[in-house]
Amino acid sequence: MERVILHLDMDAYFASVEQQLNPALRGKPVIVCGNPNLRTVVAAASYEAKRKGVKTGMSIREALDVCPDVRIVPGDPIRYAETSKEIFRCASDFTDRLEVASIDEGFLDLTGIADLWGGKSALGAALKRRIRQRTGLPCTIGIAPNKLVAKIVADRAKPDGLQVVEPGDVPAYMAHLPVEEIPGIGPRLSSRLADLGITTCADVRKMGEQFFTSRFGAYGSFIFRAAHGQDDTPVVVTPPEPKSMGHSYTLPFDTLDFAFLRSVLFRLCEQVASRMRQGEFCGNVVTCVVRLSDFTTIVRQRVCRGIPPDGRRIFHAAWELFLSFSVSRPVRLLGVSVGGLHHSSDMPLFPDEIRREHLYRCVDDTNARFGEESVFPATFLMEKQVAARVVKTHAFSFWQFRERKNGR
Structure with missing residues (x-):
């Protein structure tokens, strides 16, 4: 049977959304960017702006040079x-x-x-x-x-x-x-x-x-x-989007060592962020789970608008939640998740975000090619050093554990 494939592409999407919401912008050159008061770049441009030479990725100053009457609109990825x-x-x-x-x-x-x-x-x-x-x-x-x-x-x-x-x-x-x-x-x-x-x-x-x-x-x-116009790539049906992404970990020993717990929680946040980047998700809710040595489980959440797939940002919210538990008994398990998932914009808006996005992509690509945790944040070292000293280490890709497992 003859294949029939339709490609749907929105026109100047971010800018078109802003023009639809604000009739005063219709028919006018419009660029969407981050906070106009800070150093930022053009994330999207309307066709009116493109016809005057504005291009995605330009600095705001460059855009104003080629199109002085352009309207500058802060981006709203959630919208x-x-x-x-x-x-x-x-x-x-x-x-x-x-x-x-x-x-x-x-x-x-x-x-x-x-x-x-x-x-x-x-x-x-x-x-x-x-x-x-x-x-x-x-x-x-x-x-x-x-x-x-x-x-x-x-x-x-x-x-x-x-x-x-x-x-x-x-x-x-x-x-x-x-x-x-x-x-x-x-x-x-x-x-x-x-x-x-x-x-x-x-x-x-x-x-x-x-x-x-x-x-x-x-x-x-x-x-x-x-x-020759030949392509047999199938349409890959997109599965239903997940509502949340999370990771939990049962510690190799019950502990109140906050430095160790902090390292473990940071690693879990990085794992969640990596999965979010794969799906190009942001979130709205951070949840932290703590299970104590007596199996008491405490769960708390914080609503945070537009959580990016950035392990550090997730960790800051999760660690504040952990400290609010006022833990007095040894911890057995830690968990963190990000809920309210939605697709993030394709392009970061601020220069610092762009650099961090490039760094994360390089780390993700390296780990995908050479194995999990071939490259990892130095913060992980505390967890690795402590876990390497115990016999019952966890299965999270520590070299000592791998060597023992492989009989070396």
Whole structure:
């Protein structure tokens, strides 16, 4: 059966949300950023601002230089996340085969059902109307036989567009497409291809696949297939979002050593933050759980608006909750969780946040590649040093425990 894939992409999403909420901003150049009183960058720009040269990632000063009359609006990630949920609820009215790709874009697999809505164009138009009715926001839709081409079609149909490319039209549609418009081919790779005399998909087709694999390895196959509009990547149905994420840990011994407990709690907060980053979540509630040596369990919560996936921020709230317990008996178990999860914005707004975001991504990538805790905060050392001295150490990837387990 012929695949039918729809790519949904909101237009200048953050800025469009602000323009919808404030009619005075409509038709005006608008940028969304962090606190305008602090050093920050452009997180999003309306199409009116983009036409005057404003780009995402610019400093506010640079944006004002190219567009002096731009309206500066502080970002509201929680509002954007809630609006995003409503957008994808609209999409789920048409099919449950829905992949949420980011806060403002997704893929729908319409295979076998498009005709039930009067055809591909009619279904796309119905989805655009529903999103506009419920949120007031414009979006662009591309429909094609696969995810790659559907995304390209949507990117080229912006803003507020709707375009369908039938399977038989894909070769002609892709032929004159510049290679840099293929998702996954960035400026550096397109520059290397240009040095080889390759600037369009038609140029790629003139060469055999071997030409690209010999120069770019396995990625060469992707370049060759993408230039032909070929992509068999499935729509990965996004599971229901979790309401909370947490970790708990039974200590290797009951203790009132606050330095040790502080180290354990910090490690648990980092674990929670890492999972939140994987799902691109923020939260609203921090919960701390303490179980004492007599099995008494104490649970307390704190509402904190917009908790980012940052272990330090989670820890500060969790440690204050722990201290409020006034613990007088040895602790047996610690736990922490973050609830009220919602999708965070794709881009941090403040320079310090950007640097910390890059650091966390590097740490996450390193640990994913080389193993859990290949890189870890120095605060973990207290827990590791104490646990290494006991026979019944916990199973949280300590080298001494691993060596004993492996008989070394």
